[in-house]
Amino acid sequence: MEIYSLKDKDKAFDYSKNIGLHNIVFSVTSNKDYEMTRWFLLEDLEDLNYNDFVVVEGSHCSCNDFDDVYWEAIKYTSDELIKLCKEKIKCIGEQKEREFYFLIFQYLTNSNY
Numbered sequence: 082m083e084i085y086s087l088k089d090k091d092k093a094f095d096y097s098k099n100i101g102l103h104n105i106v107f108s109v110t111s112n113k114d115y116e117m118t119r120w121f122l123l124e125d126l127e128d129l130n131y132n133d134f135v136v137v138e139g140s141h142c143s144c145n146d147f148d149d150v151y152w153e154a155i156k157y158t159s160d161e162l163i164k165l166c167k168e169k170i171k172c173i174g175e176q177k178e179r180e181f182y183f184l185i186f187q188y189l190t191n192s193n194y
Contacts, residue, residue: 082161085135085154109181116142120181132159159189
């Protein structure tokens with residue numbers, strides 16, 4: 082696990098910035114509210130190794146747009162991500178975040194847990 086830099090890549094996942102729609106495995110957005118969070122699972126970025134993934138999370142309040150959000154990104158190996166998913170599925174209170182990690186777990190293990 083390591084921090085992944087989105088510097089020069091964070092303009093709404095613009096293809097010209099090396100993150101395109103083809104890199105997004107899936108995303109989940111929290112329920113529409115004054116504060117919202119969005120999670121992405123990315124793969125096949127040109128600077129990632131095989132079986133490396135990036136989890137991106139960004140939150141904002143209603144006074145900002147997602148274009149104004151600071152996105153936090155962390156790179157994981159598939160094994161690290163599976164372990165993280167198991168813990169997140171058990172411990173997280175936020176339903177949408179749990180859903181996001183459950184989707185990752187299913188994707189990586191072809192399992193329903």
